[in-house]
Amino acid sequence: MTAIDERTLTTPTGRLLGSWESGSPEWHAARASRLGGSDMAAVLGRSPWVSPYRLWHLKAGLVKDGETTAAQSRGHYLEDGIRRWWADQNPEFSVVTGGTYTHVERDYQLANPDGLLVQDGRVAGVLEIKTDAQDDPGTWGVEGTDQIPLYYRTQILWYLDCLGLKVAHVAVLTARLEFRHYVVEYDPADAKILRAHAEAFLDSLLFGEAPDKDTTDSTYQTVRELHPDIDDREVQLSHDQVVEFTSARDALADAKANWTLVRSRMGEWMGDAKRAEFLGFRIAARKSKQGGTPWVEADRKCPPSTDFISEEEFAA
Template sequence: MLTATAGTARRLGRFRPDSRRGRKERRGRLGGSSIAAVIGKSPWASPYSEWCLQKGLIQPEPSTPEQMRGHYLEPGIRAWFADQHPEFTVRSGGTYVHVERDYQLASPDALCFQDGVLVEGAEFKTDADAYGSGWGRPGTDEVPLYYRVQVVWYMDTFGVPRWRFGLLDGRLSFREYVIEYDAVEAAILRDAAEDFLASVFWDEMPDLDPHPATYATVRKLHPKIDRDATVQLPPVLAAELRAAVLDVGAAETRKRLVLSKVGTFMGNARRAMHGGYDYALRQLSSKGLPYVKPDNHLDQVPPPDLPDDTTEEAA
């Protein structure tokens, strides 16, 4: 297959990330969205969900309505951006990898050339919030952190000093933001990427975390319900679940983490018990994936007997 280079990146081609070709090319590699997940800065994915995706344990999610909106509006934002920058030849992107670090993947919205030489890149975003949630003053580098991570990764992949954002906000106003390359940030991302991919190779699954994507992944990993199967929760896990349910002021993140732990422990089992009491059931949601439902009567269940060196958290 013929390839072309742009800066320090080699072009793989053009394909949808959720296509068969896209999944194949992305296996063992990390793109801009993936590296944000790896370092825990993505609102859509977690280290745990990204790890399971890399291992082929789950499939990529279909595009959301918001993502499809951005896809359809992208050509208009690109045209606006090109009009603002006659000094550039603005070309649509594709999928690239670093010429030496093959794990470093980038799928930019646009690349900016001068006299045939790549000098910058650009991303085009939409934000339904009239004020652009997470976006600061136009012309600055005040962008949502996960987008900053994405373009620092891209700059490091292509070897360029600058990346721009074209934003269409909820008022249908265009804005531009500029991010300068930071070698320290890039090195941190590369180190995190190499550690993460090593964990994939050695089958070292990340710890569970409170991210919504982690709980969603746990549900995907156990899509069936064995209605005859019951598990006995260990005392510490039973205490965590009971405490999270009874503490009405508990943060949603804490409850979600406990549900991820319980769901992982239950596997495909329908019921979880401890000390002769029901603690949770796995039930089908309207979308067909089981979820963990704590028992309604945990307030009537005595606290589990914990080991001497353990206390029931927030009991």
């Protein structure tokens, strides 16, 4: 760690706006009309947390960010420790806490890196710090490579493109309490694609054209927030609207009934076993809480049904 002030540092194309606490009024104001790294995953429809529909309404000022989640709070408290671990492992760099930057020409492009890496008196790259609560070794690839989740890669490329830097180092604390280090290099072709999507998204805000709704909880939550009141009146539906709604309701009821039947069968097939497998794939698991009656659920690593060939093909 170092006492270097980020205000004295320059990057090839980044302009420092300020250094504010995440979630502060100044931090929100800087992001209001700009797109940050995490926003870009949502623009592309790749964010596990925010749909394009919700991001659009957030940027339009029609809904507000929710309260800080437990995962976000945990990551905030762990960030400094992960940064110190990475700095100890890589003494050739000085690590400076990052501020909030825009591109010198593209003011809509925002970067808020967790750290800047200084070497020989110049900024040589960025440091991004992550915590991952998913106890799944497949979430992150081989350490030392650029095999990181796509939504994080999108964020990091956006930062590099904004600042004009060529490399990012990613420090991760996994759910198994393993420290890992990954390296992502700048890709100008991918950055060009990101900018094109960003500009199209900003154009849609300008013209008031919200993205289509999708199947995510994020979009449903947004619609709920857009209509917080309940007026004592009726709305008349079209034939197509009522068919769409009732068909989905009936399909859901059928799916729930079939799922209950299949779980009963799986429970019988498994007997007292803890796991069910097929050709090395984990399919189902029996679990219990505090010694209670076990239940059956799909294993977290169970592949989709489309991954399995038909019985005829398997027999052949």
